[in-house]
Amino acid sequence: MPKMKSSRSARKSFKVTATGKIKRRKAYRSHILTSKSSKRKRHLRKPTLVSKSEQKRIRVAMQA
Numbered sequence: 001m002p003k004m005k006s007s008r009s010a011r012k013s014f015k016v017t018a019t020g021k022i023k024r025r026k027a028y029r030s031h032i033l034t035s036k037s038s039k040r041k042r043h044l045r046k047p048t049l050v051s052k053s054e055q056k057r058i059r060v061a062m063q064a
Helices: 008-013 038-045 052-062
Strands: 022-024
Touching (some): 008 052
């Protein structure tokens, strides 16, 4: 049986924190930024954690 391959995009998109939670970037920050307020763009800069319901699925994709 061959080894399971991890999703390379998932490996690059997510990081595992020291406590084992998964960190991700926020969406809606890539283009059409002129129509978004400075406050909204500033809040989108900060990373956030993946929701508990999605953690297992991402962990499988990452093989971590």
